[in-house]
Amino acid sequence: MASNTIIGIDGNEANIENRVGVNQYAFEILWGLYKLQDNKENNYKFIVYLKNHPREDLPKENDSWKYKVITGKGIWIITKLMPWLLFAKDKPQVLFSPSHYTVPFSTIPRICSIMDLGYLNSSEQFKKTTFWQLKFWTAISIIVSKYVIAISNATKDDIVRHYPFASKKVRVIHLAYDKDRFNKDISESDVRRIKEKYSIVDDYILFLSTLKPSKNIEGLIEAFAKIKGSFPGIKLVIAGKKGWMFDSIFKIVKELGMEKDIIFTDFIEERDKPTLIKGAKVFVAPSFWEGFGLNVLEAMACGIPVVVSDIASLPEIVGKAGVLVNPHAVESIAEGIAKVLKMPKESYNMMVEGSLEQAKKFSWEETAKKTLEVIENSIKR
Numbered sequence: 103m104a105s106n107t108i109i110g111i112d113g114n115e116a117n118i119e120n121r122v123g124v125n126q127y128a129f130e131i132l133w134g135l136y137k138l139q140d141n142k143e144n145n146y147k148f149i150v151y152l153k154n155h156p157r158e159d160l161p162k163e164n165d166s167w168k169y170k171v172i173t174g175k176g177i178w179i180i181t182k183l184m185p186w187l188l189f190a191k192d193k194p195q196v197l198f199s200p201s202h203y204t205v206p207f208s209t210i211p212r213i214c215s216i217m218d219l220g221y222l223n224s225s226e227q228f229k230k231t232t233f234w235q236l237k238f239w240t241a242i243s244i245i246v247s248k249y250v251i252a253i254s255n256a257t258k259d260d261i262v263r264h265y266p267f268a269s270k271k272v273r274v275i276h277l278a279y280d281k282d283r284f285n286k287d288i289s290e291s292d293v294r295r296i297k298e299k300y301s302i303v304d305d306y307i308l309f310l311s312t313l314k315p316s317k318n319i320e321g322l323i324e325a326f327a328k329i330k331g332s333f334p335g336i337k338l339v340i341a342g343k344k345g346w347m348f349d350s351i352f353k354i355v356k357e358l359g360m361e362k363d364i365i366f367t368d369f370i371e372e373r374d375k376p377t378l379i380k381g382a383k384v385f386v387a388p389s390f391w392e393g394f395g396l397n398v399l400e401a402m403a404c405g406i407p408v409v410v411s412d413i414a415s416l417p418e419i420v421g422k423a424g425v426l427v428n429p430h431a432v433e434s435i436a437e438g439i440a441k442v443l444k445m446p447k448e449s450y451n452m453m454v455e456g457s458l459e460q461a462k463k464f465s466w467e468e469t470a471k472k473t474l475e476v477i478e479n480s481i482k483r
Contacts, residue, residue: 106147109477110194110210111135112183113150113169115201117157120343120369122312124217126396127253127277128200129160134470136161149194151186153178179203196248196480198473202240204247211248211480216240218253218393219260220316220414244268248480251275251473253394254415273476276419277394278466283376284403286458293381296374300367302339307439308382308406310341310370310397311389313348318388318411318429320354325388325435327358333443341378343369380404384442387411388429395419399464402457407450409438423453423460 115128135148147166150156156169163169174182184205187193196211197204204214221236244250244265250272252258262269297303307326311317319340326338338360340351355364370378375397379385385401391414392398398408399419410416412426420426427438445453 107145107481108147108149108192108194110187110197111148111150112179112197112199112201112204113152113156113160114154114178117152117154117160119157121372122343123396124201124215127215127217130278130280130466131200131470131473133161134466135474136167137467138470138474139164139166149192151183153182179205184208196477198477199243202236202243204243206242206246208246212243212246213249213251213476213480214243214247215251215253216244216257216261216393218257218391218414219264220391220393222260222264223391241265247271249273249476251476253277255418256415257393273472275469275472275476276464277396277399278464278469279396279400279403279461280466281403284379284400284461285376286380286405286454288377288380288404292377296377297381299374300339300341300365300378302337302365302381304335304337305383306337306339306365306381307443308339308341308379308385308401309387310375310379310385310401311387312342313340313344313351316390318390319348319351321429321432321435322386322388323351323354323358323360323364324432325439326364327360328432328436329440329443330360330363332440336383336443338364339367339378339382340364341367341370375400376404379406382406384409384439386435386439387416388427388435389414389416390429392416398424399461403461405454405458407442407453407457409435409442421460423456 113132115125116132118125121129150169152169152171153174155171161167172182172186187208198213200215202216204212250268252261252272252274255274258272258274261272309322379401385406385408387395387398387410389411393415395416398410401408408424410420410424411429417426425438425441428434
């Protein structure tokens with residue numbers, strides 16, 4: 103590309119304090135693209151559009167990386183970003199939105215990233231306003247975008263099934279993990295420190311994600327109640343911030359009399375995640391759907407055996423390294439967890455090695471390179 107090529111990015115998903123899911127993806131992809139500037143062959147300038155001033159942990163400005171803050175509230179993408187892109191003098195040649203939402207109208211090519219379409223089959227798990235925004239704005243973004251990035255083959259399949267016209271413009275680019283933070287070398291002393299911080303005394307099974315219906319936390323709690331008698335020295339740690347429609351989770355804990363056996367940590371700071379994962383005996387993700395399963399990959403990178411749903415993207419990410427269960431069958435979840443907890447040491451260690459090997463297949467550097475290729479192709483064609 104020519105040296106005056108400008109790539110625009112909607113960076114708002116990354117510019118928040120407590121990042122989960124799409125926020126973490128947007129944050130990592132910003133850093134990945136930023137680091138690619140070191141390649142002398144890449145002659146381009148980035149402008150990252152924000153509605154608030156950039157947080158301290160976002161990439162720093164330099165000659166080829168700038169932030170443009172366009173203040174405003176409400177539906178900012180439509181009321182602020184879209185007019186700016188139509189009339190700005192330093193208009194980019196392409197707009198990349200690392201989320202489901204891009205500007206509905208623009209004279210430049212657009213690229214959006216789709217995490218998953220699970221909400222289309224489970225509208226009851228969302229507030230009505232959230233569901234309709236997701237449904238219609240995602241559809242519009244897929245229609246107007248020159249390319250659509252799907253974070254897994256499972257997500258691509260869903261996009262093509264619901265929107266057949268998009269089949270030729272969907273590109274699969276997997277997510278990854280931070281190798282410097284998530285690895286098998288986390289010390290036992292750090293694990294003891296994090297257990298003390300969150301008042302965890304015993305060994306534990308770990309669930310880590312936002313508390314919302316799609317994560318099937320109620321099913322996990324019921325499964326844990328079934329096996330607790332066989333493993334009296336273990337707790338279930340449910341780590342993550344409250345999302346929506348989570349009251350029933352706490353209700354079922356009380357009904358089952360499991361208050362002393364289940365630890366809720368609420369939101370986990372990013373710096374605590376690797377160590378909390380490393381201390382677990384097994385990591386469980388019994389989701390009804392997942393666009394990717396980033397926390398599952400991070401657990402595998404730490405050498406922690408994983409028990410995950412046999413649906414959507416999770417078998418694709420885990421490969422042969424984890425235990426697959428039916429998320430709609432409590433008994434299946436219970437059996438999957440018990441299988442890992444009952445493993446002889448040699449079998450458990452083999453599973454650990456398999457997890458580490460599978461995780462090596464994923465890299466943020468590769469994710470950034472492939473994303474940049476899609477961006478470049480949208481300009482060339």
